[in-house]
Amino acid sequence: xxxxxxxxxxWEISRPDLDVSSIEVMGxxxxxxxxxxxxxxxxxxxxxxxxxxxxxxxxxxRGEGPLxxxxxxxxxxxxxxxxxxxxxxxxxxxxxxxxxxxxxGRVVLMRLTAKGEELIDREFPxxxxxxxxxxxxxxANERTQLAALLRKVALTVEALT
Amino acid sequence: xxxxxxxxxxWEISRPDLDVSSIEVMGxxxxxxxxxxxxxxxxxxxxxxxxxxxxxxxxxxRGEGPLxxxxxxxxxxxxxxxxxxxxxxxxxxxxxxxxxxxxxGRVVLMRLTAKGEELIDREFPxxxxxxxxxxxxxxANERTQLAALLRKVALTVEALT
DNA sequence: ACAATCTATTTTACTAGTAAAATAGATGCT
DNA sequence: AGCATCTATTTTACTAGTAAAATAGATTGT
Numbered sequence: 001x002x003x004x005x006x007x008x009x010x011w012e013i014s015r016p017d018l019d020v021s022s023i024e025v026m027g028x029x030x031x032x033x034x035x036x037x038x039x040x041x042x043x044x045x046x047x048x049x050x051x052x053x054x055x056x057x058x059x060x061x062r063g064e065g066p067l068x069x070x071x072x073x074x075x076x077x078x079x080x081x082x083x084x085x086x087x088x089x090x091x092x093x094x095x096x097x098x099x100x101x102x103x104x105g106r107v108v109l110m111r112l113t114a115k116g117e118e119l120i121d122r123e124f125p126x127x128x129x130x131x132x133x134x135x136x137x138x139x140a141n142e143r144t145q146l147a148a149l150l151r152k153v154a155l156t157v158e159a160l161t
Numbered sequence: 162x163x164x165x166x167x168x169x170x171x172w173e174i175s176r177p178d179l180d181v182s183s184i185e186v187m188g189x190x191x192x193x194x195x196x197x198x199x200x201x202x203x204x205x206x207x208x209x210x211x212x213x214x215x216x217x218x219x220x221x222x223r224g225e226g227p228l229x230x231x232x233x234x235x236x237x238x239x240x241x242x243x244x245x246x247x248x249x250x251x252x253x254x255x256x257x258x259x260x261x262x263x264x265x266g267r268v269v270l271m272r273l274t275a276k277g278e279e280l281i282d283r284e285f286p287x288x289x290x291x292x293x294x295x296x297x298x299x300x301a302n303e304r305t306q307l308a309a310l311l312r313k314v315a316l317t318v319e320a321l322t
Numbered sequence: 323a324c325a326a327t328c329t330a331t332t333t334t335a336c337t338a339g340t341a342a343a344a345t346a347g348a349t350g351c352t
Numbered sequence: 353a354g355c356a357t358c359t360a361t362t363t364t365a366c367t368a369g370t371a372a373a374a375t376a377g378a379t380t381g382t
Contacts (some may be wrong), residue, residue, distance in 0.1 A: 001357060002315040003236075008292030018285070021227045022292040024308035026197060033194030034238050036187060052349050062171030075164075077195050084362055086338090106347045106360040123333080124179070130182040138310065146310040149184035149303055154163040154189050156243050156298040157196045160278040213368080230331060240370050245332055247368095267377045268332040 004028050025153070032134075039130060047123050051079060054123065056086050057095060057112065061120045066099060066111035095119060165189050177300035186314070193295075200291060208284050213239060215284065216274065217247050218256060222281045227260060256280060 004027040005073045011020045049057075059075040060067055073083045086109060095116035101107040107154040112120070135143055164285075165188040172181045202212045220236040221228055234244045247273060253258040256277035262268040273281070297303055 004271055004312070004313055004315065006225060010225070013225060014223050015285075018289065019291060021295055021304075022289055025296055025304060025311060029190050029194050029240075030197065032315055032318050033190050034309065035321075036191065038238070039318075050338080057288040062168060062175050064171070064174060065366095070359095075197070077192075078172060078338095080361065081341080081363080082339055088193065092192060103319040104360085108361065110322070118334070124176075128179065128181060128183055131187040134314060134318045134321070135186055137313045142310055142313070143182075146314075147305070148190070149252060149299065149307040149310070150186060150189040150193065151165070152298045152303075153295060153307075154165065154193055157193050157200075157295045158163060160196075160200065160295070211368080224341085231329095234331095239368095241331065242333080242371080243369055265378070269331065 002028070003031050012081060029153075034131045036131070036134060043126065047119060049119070049123075049150070051075065053086050053090055053095075053152070054127075056090060056110075057116055057120055058124065060110055060112045061098065061117070061124070066109035070111060072110055082147070090116070103121060122129065163189070164192050190314075197292070197295060201288060204287065204291060205284065208280060210280070210284075213237065213243065213319060214247050214251055214256075215288075217244070217251060218277055218281055221271055221273045221284065222278070222285070227272035229262070230269045232269060233271055251277070318321075 004023055007027060008020060008023060009016060011023075037051060040054070044051060044054050048052075054077045056072055058084070059072050067116055068089065069083050070080070072087075073080050074081065076086075078086075087096065087098060087108075091098060094113055096110055099109045099111060101109050138146065164182055168188060169181060170186060172179060172184075190214050198212060201215070208215075215275060216237045217233055220233050222231070230241070230244050230248065233248075237244065237247075239247075243275050248257065248259060248269075252259060255274055258272055258274055260270045260272065262270050299307065
């Protein structure tokens with residue numbers, strides 16, 4: 001009995017006429033996402049960094065070369081204002097640097113510093129381990145299947161504007 | 162090519178030694194969850210209600226009878242302080258009411274008003290429809306499979322404290 | 323019974339995130 | 353070229369969420 005089984009049971013009793021089957025997938029995605037995010041947040045406290053800041057660093061770490069602020073905004077799914085604030089905090093901590101872009105003076109490029117790279121080298125593998133631990137209940141085959149199904153959903157959802 | 166395919170490609174180039182396969186599942190869960198949540202938030206603007214407030218109302222709607230504030234806190238995964246604030250806003254809008262519990266004076270019970278029930282009757286089916294639309298790319302069989310796999314993950318993750 | 327302790331919720335003080343306005347640079351049209 | 357328009361980022365003013373302290377009621381041990 002997971003959280004969604006209990007929720008579904010509740011709806012069955014209070015609104016038996018509704019077809020709530022979509023929560024079997026979407027409700028679990030929301031719940032697992034929130035739990036995983038809380039977990040990661042707690043794990044990152046030792047690095048004195050927030051989940052959002054870690055997301056920014058990961059985005060930069062996996063990008064080829066510096067990224068525009070707007071690219072970071074798109075990847076993190078936060079507002080542009082948030083990107084400015086996160087960037088300020090990360091610059092202050094010496095984890096990233098901002099550079100102008102000579103081809104367009106409006107653009108601000110963001111890049112990891114050596115210290116930022118180190119933080120990712122240290123924290124990202126730990127992050128991957130906790131993520132992997134959450135999939136411990138599945139066989140390799142099930143993981144592949146699950147990834148493929150989620151990929152289909154992701155493509156549908158990303159297409160909805 | 163969804164968001165995670167691009168992220169994975171990035172890691173492959175910048176950190177080819179790391180096994181980032183867990184993001185195939187966990188990264189997509191996070192991404193789909195965030196997109197779905199943004200979507201729902203936008204849809205609820207017409208009802209002048211936030212996602213968090215809607216979650217509180219749904220929790221109460223599917224519960225049998227009034228729920229304790231602490232039960233709402235557990236279900237929404239927000240802090241107790243947030244439950245107090247959300248409850249205040251919802252009481253002010255006449256969508257819920259707070260009652261004392263005679264068996265324990267510390268406890269505050271929360272219950273939907275008729276107006277709150279109406280809002281759920283109106284908005285929850287619309288919410289289910291958008292959720293269902295996100296699964297449009299899957300066959301009925303795939304949906305069942307996906308739900309079963311996510312259920313396993315949910316049970317693992319919920320067990321991690 | 324009553325002091326110490328525990329528990330549920332609220333309050334306080336603060337941090338993070340946002341929408342909309344402001345700023346500054348680029349582009350297009352004549 | 354020059355003015356209107358568009359675009360990228362930052363600033364401002366505000367809302368939502370939180371941790372920790374405060375409050376108030378319950379429980380336990382003597």
